[in-house]
Amino acid sequence: MRVAIVTESFLPHMNGVTGSVLQILRHLQRRGHEAHVIAPAAVGAPTEISGARIEAIPSLPLPGYRHVRVGTSSARRVAASLARFQPDVVHLASPFALGWRGVLAAERLDLPAIAAYQTDVAAYTERYGIAATTGIAHTHITRLHRRATMTLAPSADAAQQLAALGIDRVRRWGRGVDAERFHPSRRESVLRADWGAEVVIGYVGRLAPEKQVEDLAALRGIPGTRLVIVGDGPSRARLESGLPDALFLGHLEGGALAAAMASFDLFVHPGESETFGQTLQEAHASGVPVVATGRGGPLDLVRMGIDGWLYRPGDLDDLRMRVADLAGDTRKRRAFGEAGRDAVQERSWESVCDQLLDHFAEARRLHAADSGARARRIVRPESPAPVAVRRWHRYVALGDSLTEGLCDPAPDGALRGWADRLALLLAARGGLHYANLAIRSKRVQDLSGPQLARALELRPDLVSILIGANDLVKRRVDVAALAAEVEEAVRQLRGIGADVLLVTPFLPGRRAAALYTRRFSAFATALTGIATRTGAILIDTDLHPSLAERPNWGEDLVHLSSRGHRFLAYRAGEMLGVPDADALGALDAAMHEHEPIGAGVWWRRHALPWVWRRLHGRAAGDGRVAKHDDYVYLGRSSAARSAFVG
Incomplete structure (x- = not known):
């Protein structure tokens, strides 16, 4: 393998x-x-x-x-x-x-x-x-x-x-432990003498906020003990100030780390965000009992009253009590340490890595099954062995201003966006009936309402959906509810036999857009699940980070430019198996240049009118109708002539 x-x-x-x-x-x-x-x-x-x-x-x-x-x-x-x-x-x-x-x-x-x-x-x-x-x-x-x-x-x-x-x-899948390196025989009396304590309480790990090492201040004053800390990180200076009685050894590895671990009398780990807790295993392998927080990975590694104690998360009094219990009882420490050593014997790296190989084999089987379940007559862009490509006859585009084509004017002044360009690519293979029901400012409720109703009447065999951006930038938004509405629309379209091309909404590469990153990401995740469950074709725009670059955005800075529309159209063409779509896209890009617009013009033409509409409770799409509410026919010859226009 x-x-x-x-x-x-x-x-x-x-x-x-x-x-x-x-x-x-x-x-x-x-x-x-x-x-x-x-x-x-x-x-x-x-x-x-x-x-x-x-x-x-x-x-x-x-x-x-x-x-x-x-x-x-x-x-x-x-x-x-x-x-x-x-x-x-x-x-x-x-x-x-x-x-x-x-x-x-x-x-x-x-x-x-x-x-x-x-x-x-x-x-x-x-x-x-x-x-x-x-x-x-x-x-x-x-x-x-x-x-x-x-x-x-x-x-x-x-x-x-x-x-x-x-x-x-x-x-x-857990982690293995090197039970030969971490072994009770590594205990060094000279090292313990240097530390100068009857009972050594040890910690090994990063010195960083997520490890909560500052909680170990609760252990100060336990008679006959000293705290020894192994590790380094951004919190070290602050911790040295807050734990003046502790001994900080810095970063150790190899034999020095194994000797330090075995020379502890008990091991403490206060971090509550551990997904596993490798140092806990190494302490057990060294014959050292463990006190750890009762959350996360330690729950699987520490057996209460057998090889250590788990204290209530955040309860530092409970932490101190558990440590004091072991610090004052040599016999219990020894019994817990021996039990911990016995527990890790079945967790060798050889055994754990053999389990990993089994997981690799299962993943390969699952992937093959997934590929079979997703098998369609559609070429994936990087497929090593293309299969037969489906030809569509009736294509309907649904969505908002991006699909309507704002900031992408044709020579005659009419708008043409990525979906219009995709329709031309598809029509070049033999003609296509095409309708574009998208209208600027529309939201998911418009998609699942009038746009869906009209699309079902048209009985398409291919539908594209790019929607959600206008919902996601609202003051409050329920992403799960939006996704559920989109999924119902997709299911109805799939129910009439249409293929559905889902496109995840995207943002320009601007600092202000970062405010909405979380929402857009969550919605895109939901669309991924919808595509998996319904058999829709997904264009995840995260796979194309260059789409966020400034030349791909129009003069209003919130819609795609002609270049951006062309880019998205060719990416969609790739997903739908249009022959040589990638090469056509590269040639088309070389034939066009994007001209940026000045900031002053942007304020006058776009920002101020948008503010005025918001103040008056209006939207840019109010009163507008779809530019192609019924099918228009795109024939082979007209498509060929138009493919590189503008």
Whole structure:
């Protein structure tokens, strides 16, 4: 098997994600499989490990962690790397930023993707006090894992979190532990003497807000104890000030880390956002009892009263009581430590990685089944073996101003948008009856009302839907309700035998547009589910980030320019199997130039009239009718003459 791994973190920075990837690479090599790694570039990063080539991609340092890099490559570049390696499966290690590009790239190449959920990013944003981004993080995680063939959850709690987000196909996959490196025999009396305490309370991990290390201040003054902290991070200076009696050892790894862990008398971990808790396993392997918060990954790793204690989340009095209980009872510490050591014996990396190979095999079967279920007479843009393409005879476009074609005037002054251009592309294959029912300012209720009613009367065999932007920028919006309304419309259209082309709404690449990113992302996620359930054809505009670039937007800065309409039309043509649509689009783009409009003109022509309409409770589409409420016929010859006009 050929396995491509797209990882958010890698050497030289060592953490749980990096450690897991290294173990997977070693196991793949031992089992005779081939591997390829795509990872953020960093000074000192290797080019090959365990027979796998490491392809470094551009990256930026993570604020607060100068040694941690965040990959910044496009999905196109990741897809190119995957295409060169030709994997059987793509493993996404703790995906978020680079992992998003990885899942999009796998989708482009029609490859199964397995997303290993390892970091609760949304919880981290809360701890860092960036509440505004927490919802965005949840939405992004949901979209990413729904697009993967399968998601691997490290604990029962993590699996429940994912299920609550509507993510299905979740399988349990924990982490292995190196029980030879982390072993009670690593305990060092000299090290303990240097620490100068009868009972050592240890912590190992990042020193960052999400780890809640400041909660360990509750342990101050427990007789005969000393707190020893291993790790580094952006909170270190603040923690050293708040925990003046603690000993900070900084970052340790390898034998030094194993010796420190085994030399603890008990291990404490207060973080409430752990999806697993690898250091808890390593403490148990070292024969050290654990006290951890009763939330997240520790629920699966710590057995109450057997190998440790779980305290009530947020209850620091309970934390202190549990630690004091073990600190004052040598016999109990020993019994708990031995039980913990016994518990990890069945969690070797070899066993865990064999489970991963089984998950890879299942993902490949699921992906093949998905492909069969989605099998249509439509070419996917990157399909290696195109199949027969369907020819449509009656096409109806539904939507708002984008589909009406604002900011895309023809030479005669009439509007023509992406749907009009798509109709010409389809008509070039033998003629087409075309209706465009879209009207500016319309919303989902208009789609599911008069537009749907008229479309059903016209009995089309192809319908395009691009709607929702006007709803999503309202002061209050119920995304789930909007999606349910769209889904009912799609089901009715599918019920008369029509193919439905769904297009996710999109935003211009402007700072002000970021206010609505979360809503647009959530709605796009919902449309993805609708397409899956109904068999609709989806154009996910996230796959085409260049659409947000300024030249693709008109003079009002909220509608597509002629260039943008052409771009979207050719992308739709690709999805519908129009021969050479990509090449035609490239030629068309080379023949046209976009001319930006000045800010003063923008205010006079667009911003001030919009404000006036809002103040008077009016919309630009009031009183307007659809430009093609009935079919117009586009013949082969007229389509050929018009394809490159304007």
